[in-house]
Every structure is written in structure tokens, then in C-alpha cells.
Amino acid sequence: MAxxxxxxxxxxxxxxLSKQEVLRYSRHLIMPEVGLEGQLKLKQAKVLLxxxxxxxxxxGLYLAAAGVGRLGLVxxxxxxFTNLQRQxxxxxxDVGRPKIEAARQRLGDLNPEIEVVPHEAKLTSDNALDLFRxxxxxxxxxxxxxxxxxxxxxxxxxxxxxxxxxxxxxxGQATVFGYRGGPCYRCLYPEPPPPGLVPSCAxxxxxxxxxxIVGAIQAMETIKLxxxxxxxxxxxxxxxxxxxxxxxxxxxxxNPACPVCGEHRTITQLIDYYxxxxxxxxxxxxxxxxxxxxxxxxxxSRLDRGDDLYILDVREPHEYQICNLHGHLIxxxxxxxxxxxxxxxREIVAHCRSGKRSADAVDFLRKAGFRKVFNLKGGILAWSxxxxxxVPKY
Amino acid sequence: MxxxxxxxxxLRTYAQRREFAxxxxxxxxxxxxxxxxxxxxxxxxxxxxxxxxxSFVNVYVNDDDIRYLANENTPIKDGDxxxxxxxxxxxxxxFVRVC
Numbered sequence: 426m427a428x429x430x431x432x433x434x435x436x437x438x439x440x441x442l443s444k445q446e447v448l449r450y451s452r453h454l455i456m457p458e459v460g461l462e463g464q465l466k467l468k469q470a471k472v473l474l475x476x477x478x479x480x481x482x483x484x485g486l487y488l489a490a491a492g493v494g495r496l497g498l499v500x501x502x503x504x505x506f507t508n509l510q511r512q513x514x515x516x517x518x519d520v521g522r523p524k525i526e527a528a529r530q531r532l533g534d535l536n537p538e539i540e541v542v543p544h545e546a547k548l549t550s551d552n553a554l555d556l557f558r559x560x561x562x563x564x565x566x567x568x569x570x571x572x573x574x575x576x577x578x579x580x581x582x583x584x585x586x587x588x589x590x591x592x593x594x595x596x597g598q599a600t601v602f603g604y605r606g607g608p609c610y611r612c613l614y615p616e617p618p619p620p621g622l623v624p625s626c627a628x629x630x631x632x633x634x635x636x637x638i639v640g641a642i643q644a645m646e647t648i649k650l651x652x653x654x655x656x657x658x659x660x661x662x663x664x665x666x667x668x669x670x671x672x673x674x675x676x677x678x679x680n681p682a683c684p685v686c687g688e689h690r691t692i693t694q695l696i697d698y699y700x701x702x703x704x705x706x707x708x709x710x711x712x713x714x715x716x717x718x719x720x721x722x723x724x725x726s727r728l729d730r731g732d733d734l735y736i737l738d739v740r741e742p743h744e745y746q747i748c749n750l751h752g753h754l755i756x757x758x759x760x761x762x763x764x765x766x767x768x769x770x771r772e773i774v775a776h777c778r779s780g781k782r783s784a785d786a787v788d789f790l791r792k793a794g795f796r797k798v799f800n801l802k803g804g805i806l807a808w809s810x811x812x813x814x815x816v817p818k819y
Numbered sequence: 820m821x822x823x824x825x826x827x828x829x830l831r832t833y834a835q836r837r838e839f840a841x842x843x844x845x846x847x848x849x850x851x852x853x854x855x856x857x858x859x860x861x862x863x864x865x866x867x868x869x870x871x872x873x874s875f876v877n878v879y880v881n882d883d884d885i886r887y888l889a890n891e892n893t894p895i896k897d898g899d900x901x902x903x904x905x906x907x908x909x910x911x912x913x914f915v916r917v918c
Contacts, residue, residue: 570908593907596828614906616874631909664904666828669838675882675902758832 442468446538450492463652464492468539470651473497473560475548475576477524479636480566480590480643482514487644489532489539493651496532497542497560500524507819511633548572550695553579562647564588566640570617571698577602577610578695581685586650590643595632595667597639600658600677601646603686607659612680612687617702635667716787719774719799721811735768737775739786748805748816750776757782760789769795776801776808778819822850824901826861833860847880848891850901865903875906 442450442464453459453467472493474481477500488496504512504519504527519527525543532541544556548567557563557579565576565587573591580587586604590597602609642663649655662675685692719727727734736752738745745754755763757777767773773795775783780803787800801808809816825839834840840857844850851872855862865876872878878885879902885893895901 568909570906573908591907592909594828596907598904598907613877614875617908618873618875618906662904664902673882673902675877675879675904676884678884678887680886 443538446492449536449538453491458654459652463654466651466653467492467648468494470562471495471497471560472562472564472647472651473499473557474564474566475499475572476566476568477512477514477528478502478508478566478568479511479592479631479633480640481528482512483637483640484564484566484644484647485514485528485532486535487641488647489536489541491644491648492536493539493647495540495542495560497544497556498525498528499544499546499548499556500528501545501547511631511636513637548575550575550698553695554583557583557585560585562586562588562650564590564643564647566590566643570702571704573610574617574701575695575698578685578692581609582694588643588647588650590639592631592635592639594630595635597635597642597665597667599639599642599646599663599665600661601650604650604657604659606679608677608679609683609686611685612683613662613677615680615683620702620704632667635665638665638667716784716791717799718802720802721808724774724801724808725812733771735771735773737767737773737783737786738777739775739783740777744778744819747819748809750805750808750816752776757786760786764790764793767795772797772799774799774801776804778804779806780804820845820895820897820899822895822897822899822901824850824854825903826854827903827905829905829907830861830864830903833864834858844895846891846895847878847885847893847901850895851878851891864905877904878902879904 442461447454450464453464454461470493472488472495474484474497477485477498485496485498502524504515504522504524506520508515509517514531515524515527523545525545529541529543546552548556553575563576563580563585565573567573567576577587580603587602587610589602589610590599601607646658649657660677662677664673664675679686681687684690736750738749738752738754739757739760741756742754753766755766773790775786775798777783780800783804784800787798790798805816806818809818820843821841822844823839823841826834826837831837835858840854842850842853844853851865855865865872867873872891880888880893880895880899885891
């Protein structure tokens with residue numbers, strides 16, 4: 426029969442630890458800040474992770490390793506090659522598998538003593554409250570504004586703390602919202618940016634270690650919250666700049682006029698968050714003005730025919746280095762002041778990675794008086810798919 | 820008063836990739852006005868068409884949110900730091916997937 430160790434002073438939990446667990450968590454147990462009492466609190470805790478991406482990977486790994494008794498995972502995506510640069514819970518052999526399945530296997534292997542509960546679903550206003558109700562702490566590791574507001578509002582309505590982290594390129598933010606009457610996400614940002622002002626893909630990307638650092642901070646706050654130890658990031662917004670390697674802290678106050686947690690609440694149930702954020706459907710791109718297009722195969726046959734076409738690449742120089750169609754490089758942002766480089770008498774085919782920035786370029790050029798301008802439909806990605814598979818996709 | 824304005828990563832693209840600017844100003848409004856005259860493209864990201872600071876852009880003097888001070892009339896002391904902190908949604912998936 427396994428040796429059972431009962432907590433003596435506390436009534437925090439009646440669940441004992443097995444001999445195996447005592448060994449596994451010994452570096453926690455010998456620390457008075459955790460101890461047996463703290464470890465039992467972790468074992469009893471139920472934490473829901475929203476998103477199993479860049480932030481979700483260190484979150485899942487550390488919370489599982491720490492012995493959080495029930496770890497819920499919400500995601501509906503599959504593992505992709507481009508995830509592996511930072512989503513360290515997954516391996517190359519996981520590419521193509523549902524993230525939730527790959528994560529459950531990885532976390533289960535890391536710590537078979539805990540329960541990993543997969544929720545393979547998209548978080549919506551219809552399922553959020555039911556999903557959250559069974560958990561003590563919600564950890565927000567999502568990647569879009571509608572879900573961030575949804576997670577916030579659902580946490581406030583249910584009175585659950587929301588451990589928040591967010592990243593952009595090499596900068597991160599972290600805080601704990603909605604804890605014991607503390608400020609919420611809407612106190613910090615009453616409204617999301619309109620879709621048109623969200624940085625474009627030319628400004629995307631993220632240093633792979635950054636979500637590791639921010640996710641680890643979220644994991645630490647989650648554990649402190651469960652243990653009831655230390656000073657939580659409540660009422661404090663932590664900013665991290667990885668390039669400068671500098672942490673800063675700003676005061677975060679509760680907004681008395683907050684519509685969801687303020688004195689006169691106007692939001693008393695979940696709303697349509699895509700409408701609130703001005704987007705229909707997740708990651709819905711703002712569709713471009715109709716511009717004349719040319720399909721990759723048609724461009725190929727015209728080039729083969731020797732037609733005099735001017736290929737204009739509107740991506741950034743670092744993208745040109747990855748792959749290119751030997752076009753003339755003028756990044757979209759520089760186009761207005763470099764118009765003189767273009768020849769109005771020639772036919773111009775503009776392209777970018779996927780066709781969005783070049784659609785903007787074509788629209789701009791037509792308004793500037795250029796008549797024979799076309800957008801390469803689907804960009805260099807479509808060129809790789811339909812014409813030349815040797816061109817790498819990124 | 821000499822003030823340092825920290826430009827956040829998402830907005831650096833509209834400020835010639837600068838990380839901060841050092842300006843002379845008596846109030847937050849003057850400092851931001853000075854910043855947007857240096858970098859005109861920043862203006863639409865910081866202000867609405869009506870000239871108000873956008874609700875998803877927070878401005879702090881040292882560690883205090885100007886909404887709880889005197890907004891743009893918040894006075895500045897020599898050596899203060901102004902931080903512009905826009906909301907970011909990223910969780911480490913592909914921003915690039917949308918475009």
C-alpha cells in the first residue's frame with residue numbers, strides 16, 4: 426500500500442500525496458513557501474488555459490510540472506511547422522495533429538499524476554461561461570482581441586481571476602485581472618483597436634523566446650495565486666522589452682466607469698465580441714478594394730512569352746532575402762516617395778507574400794494615375810503553390 | 820521641461836523605428852504634439868479624427884495613467900518619462916496568416 430502523507434496543520438485539502446508525488450514535488454515540499462500545504466493546494470487547483478500556442482506552451486509545461494491537479498486546455502488548431510520556432514510543447518512529429526491532442530500527450534507524459542482536460546472548441550460567447558465555471562483560474566494565452574474581451578468579460582461575470590499575457594515581436598505585457606475586485610482588461614483598454622490600425626503582416630513575427638518568458642511569468646502568477654503567496658501582478662501592468670532586456674511596471678487602476686466591473690455596469694452578459702471588435706470571423710482580414718488581378722499561372726505564361734512586365738515587390742528587404750521573383754523591391758511604406766522609380770508606360774505586376782499589401786499598392790498606384798497595374802493573386806505563396814514549388818513559403 | 824517619450828514596438832514603424840524621442844514640453848499634450856510633428860504618421864495611431872487620444876492607447880507619466888491625472892493637460896517635470904502603451908493581442912501564433 427502506498428504511503429500517504431496527510432497535511433497536519435491545514436484543512437486546505439483532504440487529498441493526500443502518494444509516495445511518488447512526494448518524490449516528484451520534493452523541491453516544492455522542502456520550501457516553506459510551498460510545502461505540503463501548498464502542494465496540496467496545487468493538486469486541488471483547476472486551471473483553464475485559453476490557447477495552446479506560444480504562451481500556452483510554457484504555461485502548460487510549467488503548470489503540469491508543478492502539479493496543478495486539473496489543467497483544462499481550449500484550442501481548435503492543428504500544429505503547423507511555423508509553430509515549432511516557439512511553441513515548445515510540440516515536436517516535429519506533431520505537425521498536422523490537433524494541438525489539444527499533442528499537448529495532452531506531452532503534458533500527460535510530463536506529469537501523469539494530473540488530469541489534463543482537452544476542450545477542442547473555439548471559445549465563444551455561447552460556451553465560455555459553461556467552460557469557465559468548473560475552473561478556479563483562467564489563463565489567457567490567446568492571440569486576438571475578440572477572444573481577449575470575451576475571456577475578460579466571462580471572468581468578471583463569474584468572479585474568476587484572469588492571468589493575462591500578450592506579446593508583440595519582442596515586447597510583452599503581463600498582469601492579473603479581476604482578482605478580488607481588482608481592475609479588469611476593460612479598465613486598462615476600454616476598446617480594441619479598429620481592424621485597420623492593427624499592425625500589418627510586414628510588422629508581424631515574434632522572437633521565439635519571448636512567449637516563453639511571458640508565458641512563464643503567467644505560470645508563476647498562476648501558481649502564486651493558487652498558493653496565496655507573494656505579491657501578485659494585480660493593479661500592476663508589467664511591460665517587458667526583450668531587445669532592451671528591461672522590465673517596467675505601470676500602475677493599473679480600476680475604472681469606476683468600467684462597463685463590466687464598474688459601479689454602473691452595462692455589460693451583464695456576454696456579447697458579440699467580433700462585432701465589438703469590428704471584425705466578422707476570427708482574424709478576418711479587411712478585404713481590399715477591388716483591384717485588377719493576375720493569376721500566378723497567367724503571369725508565368727506572359728513572362729515565358731517575353732512580355733515586358735515590371736515586377737514590383739512591395740515586401741520588406743528582409744523578406745526579399747527569404748525568396749523573391751527577381752522583382753524591383755519597393756516596400757509598401759516607401760512607395761509614395763519612390764513613385765518616380767516606376768515607369769508609367771510599362772505594365773506593372775505588384776506582389777507581396779499573400780497579396781494583401783500588394784493590393785494596397787495597386788490601389789494606391791491606380792489612384793496615383795497608373796493604369797496598367799495588376800496584383801499577383803495570392804502573392805508569392807500562390808506562386809509557390811501553382812508555379813514554382815522551389816520557392817519557399819514563410 | 821526635458822521629457823523622454825518611449826515609443827512602443829507596434830508604433831515604431833511610424834516613427835522611423837526610433838525607440839524613444841527626447842522633447843521639450845510643459846504638458847503631456849505638448850509632448851505628444853511634438854512627437855507627432857516629428858513623426859506625422861504616428862498621429863492617426865495616437866489620435867482619433869476628433870483629436871482625442873485613442874481608447875486603445877494608454878499614456879503614462881512615469882508609472883501613472885494620465886486618465887487618472889489631468890489627461891493631456893498633465894504637467895511634466897524635468898526628467899519625466901512618458902510611455903505610450905497600446906493594446907496588443909498576440910499570443911505567439913501567426914500574425915502573418917492574415918495577409
